[in-house]
Amino acid sequence: MKKFEKTISHFVPLPIEHVDTDQIIPARFLKATTREGFGENLFRDWRYDKSGDEIESFVLNKKGVKGEILVAGKNFGCGSSREHAAWAIVDYGFKVVVSSFFADIFKNNALNNGLLVVAVDEGFLEQIFTSDSQLIIDLETQNITIKGSGESRQFSINPYKKECLLNGYDDIDYLLNNREAIEAFESK
């Protein structure tokens, strides 16, 4: 896993609530047996029409809207446990997702792929949406700042996961190093 670096970037606004993982990546695109290439079909049915043409009004297709940070409405990532949703977001080029509320499984999947999820209060989320500014995401200090206004918030992340992200460690290495303890548990 790559180390998470401080991110300063414009953001892509998706002010929609309950964005489920079927919207992030529809089931018909889950047929691959590798982790790569899912970004192409990120938000497929919101992004392209039936004949495969871009839907102009969708935010990813708007000229000048770019960034490494996706900002979405509450309950982002609900529904299916498909990790392909996190892979698609990362593959597209996002490093951070900001929302006021994340679904549990998505949150784990994101963090397991080095994708930082930042939960902020509804009021601050609204401030972000109405700003036209870069955001500064500092994992070290657990701070998210709207660059233009200087408004900022602390966000929470589990200390263990923070370590993992900052150092690029993954859980599997950790578990493999604990095989002895696991064997001891089994023989109890």
Place this chain on the structure above:
Amino acid sequence: MKPQGKTLFDKIWDEHVVKSIDNGPDILYIDKHLIHEVTSPQAFAGLKRRGVSVFRPDKTVATADHNVPTLNQHLPIKEALSRKQVDTLTENCKTHGITLYGLGHPYQGIVHVIGPELGITQPGMTMVCGDSHTSTHGAFGSIAFGIGTSEVEMVLASQCVLQHKPKKMRITIDGELNHGVVSKDIILYIISQITAQGGTGYFVEFAGAAIRNLSMEARMTICNMSIEMGARGGLIAPDETTYAYLKGREFAPKGEELDKAIAAWSGLPSDEDAVFDKEYTFSADDIEPMITYGTNPGMGIKVSGWLPEVKDIDDASEQLSVEKSLAYMGFESGSRLLGHSVNYVFIGSCTNSRIEDLRMVAEVVKGKKKAENIKAYIVPGSKQVEAQAKAEGISDILEAAGFELRQPGCSACLAMNEDKIPAGEYCVSTSNRNFEGRQGPGSKTLLASPLTAAATAISGKIEDVRSLMER
């Protein structure tokens, strides 16, 4: 001082903690790991990259379900990518010595249907699968939850996952169910009350007289949809109903072993003084046949009821959310669904494809004919359910009513295979998700019970099953 009582959830979780990381998650030992073709290939590839073998291959069981055709399963899968995924699973299982109930095997079926019916799922266990509806297995008094592919790799590599212990919620349903109301209506009602995110961060224990009186199949339907309110899982304390179901199942303990197991399981139910972080109580009497109108499972109403008036919703963002859903579904604010024309019905999925569900459908359609406009997918949850439906004459009843029983798989619940609802069409479905395009691009899903789905198939429009039952 007497120690504080423990919940069913605490008892199982605490028994399975290998180690707690300071300020971090627990290393949780997993008793049974279920895998399928869609969320496992990248996990096996990861193991290969690390040069690691499967730690406990005897604790993982595999089947092919998400991406398989429901017709002509004896022939090679036509679609190349689907075939490759299923072949990759077969190959991975062979390499690592994992039991696979693949296509054509008499035990093949939807992973959450075969686990219980084979007696693999047992009280007190921890179980995971790369599928959010793993919560189904909680019906047996086990901790069962869905995981992502990185976590599948963790379990393959170490038989453990790193998890933070969730909070505990109890939902009690008192009283007796009304006529025509089944467990699917209970869970749709609960989600409509506490919303699609109301359970996030929690594991939910379902309790109360109305839950106690349910069969195992009905309990599975309830736990299955715990994830649809955001809860990682749901569970129900094991009791005589649980033990009677397990008796004689292939991998369940037998004879003296079973007696011993039951003695141990009997200590699992939550202690009387156990404390939950959150509690809800509902009355069974308030629950009627339910249906969803929107694009998340929390948007449910009585089949006989009216859609919400958008202007009456106080919360601005919820107002927007409902408005967007109604626009997608093509429904008018404040209107009624009853009598609305529908051309598709899907009866199946890990929520409602067990023998009891098919019996319910047969009971409604027996001696009747499906409406001309209706196209129906009736997909049993497993080869065993399929065989039993044939043995009980259910397939004959369905056929006489103009339906066909297909072969087992997840089918039109997520439309990964060719079973898709066409764009713009409504489908009354016994599955678990009504997300935009879930059953095929542009499809419009209305979630309901098998009784409501069957009644709709007969009427050709959204029907209150109670009016068919009274005739």
